Amino acid sequence: MGLPPRVFYSVHEAAARWGCMIADIAGWATVGKFDIVTGISRVICGSIAVSGLVAVSTMDLLPMFRRCGTGPTTYHMRRIRPEDSAEWLTVTDPISGVPVSLADLLLRRTDVERFEDDHDLVRRIPSATGAGVTSPYDWDGMTLAVIRRIHDQGLPATQAELVAEMQDWFAQTSETGLMPDERTIRRRITPIWRTLRATST
Known part of the structure; x- marks a missing residue:
């Protein structure tokens, strides 16, 4: 039996997969095409404790997605949205917000595949049998x-x-x-x- 499908793609992996820039991915997330998510340890949002998988606001982290590539690779999130919630929460403790790395910003596999289906991106996905790569399938x-x-x-x-x-x-x-x-x-x-x-x- 083979391994189950992967669960997440990083924003860099998605950009390479689709032949675009991470700035494009941030824009599509902003208009609701999919969520960009990450994992956090326990923080306080008012009277609510939040941890685990959360959605991030790309507009709050906009400098990380500069098209010119000069943006920071780490930033502090001051708003988060818990998984399965429609409400954005403001982080009150730590007061500086939650540090996040660009490498830790992820897209769910299900969102990636749905986006590809919706926008006919099949042909832009690199072949698994490209140079230097051996596929286990015929x-x-x-x-x-x-x-x-x-x-x-x-x-x-x-x-x-x-x-x-x-x-x-x-x-x-x-x-x-x-x-x-x-x-x-x-x-x-x-x-x-x-x-x-x-x-x-």
């Missing part, structure tokens, strides 16, 4: 299986059906028992699916 074999399936039987009615067939293909052909998850397979198939659907309509 993606070339899967691509050939997709071609063979479409040649012999045509396109299935839905992309989900094709993804399910490729999951079965991995289960039948993997020598190690390792299988990519459904979302990873779908990312590989989506460009093929969209191209073929566009040419068939």
